[in-house]
Amino acid sequence: MPQTEVTLTPDKWIDxxxxxxxxxxxxxxxxxxxAKDLVQETFFAGLKSAKNFQGKSTERxxxxxxxxxKVIDHYRKINSKKGQAEVRMNFYSDGENxxxxxxxxxxxxxxxxxxxxxxxxxxxxxIDVCIDNLxxxxxxxxxxxxxxxxxxxxxxxxxxxxxxxLWVIIHRARTQLRKCMEDNWFNN
Amino acid sequence: MFKKFILTCDEATTICDxxxxxxxxxxxxVKLNLHFLSCRICFKYTKQNxxxxxxxxxxxxxxxxxxxxxxxxxxxxLKEQLKNIKV
Numbered sequence: 001m002p003q004t005e006v007t008l009t010p011d012k013w014i015d016x017x018x019x020x021x022x023x024x025x026x027x028x029x030x031x032x033x034x035a036k037d038l039v040q041e042t043f044f045a046g047l048k049s050a051k052n053f054q055g056k057s058t059e060r061x062x063x064x065x066x067x068x069x070k071v072i073d074h075y076r077k078i079n080s081k082k083g084q085a086e087v088r089m090n091f092y093s094d095g096e097n098x099x100x101x102x103x104x105x106x107x108x109x110x111x112x113x114x115x116x117x118x119x120x121x122x123x124x125x126x127i128d129v130c131i132d133n134l135x136x137x138x139x140x141x142x143x144x145x146x147x148x149x150x151x152x153x154x155x156x157x158x159x160x161x162x163x164x165x166l167w168v169i170i171h172r173a174r175t176q177l178r179k180c181m182e183d184n185w186f187n188n
Numbered sequence: 189m190f191k192k193f194i195l196t197c198d199e200a201t202t203i204c205d206x207x208x209x210x211x212x213x214x215x216x217x218v219k220l221n222l223h224f225l226s227c228r229i230c231f232k233y234t235k236q237n238x239x240x241x242x243x244x245x246x247x248x249x250x251x252x253x254x255x256x257x258x259x260x261x262x263x264x265x266l267k268e269q270l271k272n273i274k275v
């Protein structure tokens with residue numbers, strides 16, 4: 001059975017795949033300028049390594065695999081960013097109280113929670129503001145897991161992190177988000 | 189031997205957060221509930237966390253329904269750039 005060989009047609013890349021790749025990137029990095037850059041880099045890299053394309057996968061799959069690398073590179077970059085202000089955590093990190101709530105971080109009662117949980121535009125934009133306030137890598141992992149609802153396994157594979165690492169990040173993101181929502185929404 | 193079952197608040201809330209996605213193990217849930225017996229703060233955290241999960245979920249729904257496309261301008265610019273690379 002003759003196998004139809006897949007060949008690359010770079011002239012049509014943008015018409016055929018730009019939207020797909022762009023959406024793929026935005027969903028992961030949540031920033032359209034950055035997503036644009038990643039897509040651009042993907043096309044450039046694809047062009048440069050076109051001769052290595054073996055025709056075993058479709059053109060799109062091949063381009064996505066390049067973009068995946070770019071997303072991991074981006075994650076590594078924000079993960080290792082020096083000087084990224086270590087946000088004050090919610091628990092004592094050493095001493096005999098290690099792992100207990102910091103006094104000023106103890107969850108407060110939300111007296112008006114019922115009226116405050118009615119969904120509306122305002123609530124949604126407050127959530128976005130709070131997520132944007134998280135350190136980049138927490139925001140990225142939280143969004144992928146909670147907003148885009150990726151499987152744990154998939155995030156671990158895509159960002160090359162372990163599951164326990166993912167849960168620690170989710171935990172830090174959620175405790176900080178809770179505090180932000182408490183200060184700016186529930187008890188403001 | 190009971191030490192294995194004692195969690196710090198940091199660990200307990202980590203399990204609670206994991207549980208929001210339905211991914212905590214049975215043993216973890218047992219430990220978490222034991223922790224609640226002696227810790228009202230984490231119990232409160234958990235209750236609030238469930239509320240937050242609900243509002244994140246509805247937020248998720250509206251975010252996921254968005255399809256992101258590249259603007260035509262950007263595509264044109266990108267085409268130009270790709271052309272320049274090839275020659």
